[in-house]
Amino acid sequence: xxxxxxxxxxxxxxxxxxxxxxxxxxxxxxxxxxxxxxxxxxxxxxxxxxxxxxxxxxxxxxxxxxxxxxxxxxxxxxxxxxxxxxxxxxxxxxxxxxxxxxxxxxxxxxxxxxxxxxxxxxxxxxxxxxxxxxxxxxxx
Numbered sequence: 001x002x003x004x005x006x007x008x009x010x011x012x013x014x015x016x017x018x019x020x021x022x023x024x025x026x027x028x029x030x031x032x033x034x035x036x037x038x039x040x041x042x043x044x045x046x047x048x049x050x051x052x053x054x055x056x057x058x059x060x061x062x063x064x065x066x067x068x069x070x071x072x073x074x075x076x077x078x079x080x081x082x083x084x085x086x087x088x089x090x091x092x093x094x095x096x097x098x099x100x101x102x103x104x105x106x107x108x109x110x111x112x113x114x115x116x117x118x119x120x121x122x123x124x125x126x127x128x129x130x131x132x133x134x135x136x137x138x139x140x
Contacts, residue, residue, distance in 0.1 A: 012043070012045065012046035012049070013046075015042050015089060015090075015093055016039060016042055016043070018093055018121070019035050019038060019039050019042070019093065019096075022035055022096060022097055023035050025097075026097060026100045028100065031096070031097075031099075031100055034096060035096060038089065038092045038093065038096060041089065041092075042089055045085050045089065049082065052073060052078060056072055056073045056078060057070050057071065057072040058070055058071055058072075075139075076139045079135050079138075079139070080132070080135065083128060083131060083135055084132075086128050087125060087128045087129060087132065090121070090122075090124050090125040090128055091125055093121065094118070094119060094121050094122050094125060097118050098115065098118070101114055101118060102115070
C-alpha cells in the first residue's frame with residue numbers, strides 16, 4: 001500500500017468552513033473565542049503544510065536530484081506531525097459544539113440525537129487514526 005503524505009483527511013478549507021458554520025449557529029461569546037482559536041491553529045497549520053510541501057528540501061531540486069547538495073525534512077517526522085495535527089484539529093472541531101449542545105433546552109432524546117448528528121464528524125478522526133497506524137507500519 002502506497003501512502004501519499006500530502007493527502008490529508010479533511011482539508012484545511014473544509015475544516016475552516018465547518019468552524020464558520022459553527023460560528024453562525026452558536027454565536028455565544030465563549031464559543032466564538034474558542035472557535036477563533038481553533039481557526040487560527042488551522043490557518044497556521046495550513047500555511048505550514050503549503051510551505052513544507054514546497055520546501056521540504058533545500059535547495060528544492062535536492063528532492064528529486066540527490067546529486068545536488070542539500071538537506072530535507074525527515075519524511076517520517078513530516079508524516080507523523082501532519083497526522084497528529086490533523087487528529088488534534090479533528091477532535092477540536094468535533095468537541096467544539098458539545099458544551100453548547102449540552103445546554104440546549106430540548107428533551108433528552110432530541111438532545112442526544114443532535115449531539116450524535118454533530119458527532120458523525122468523528123468518522124474523519126477515526127480515519128485519521130487508522131491512517132496513522134498505516135504510517136507507523138510504512139515507516140518500519
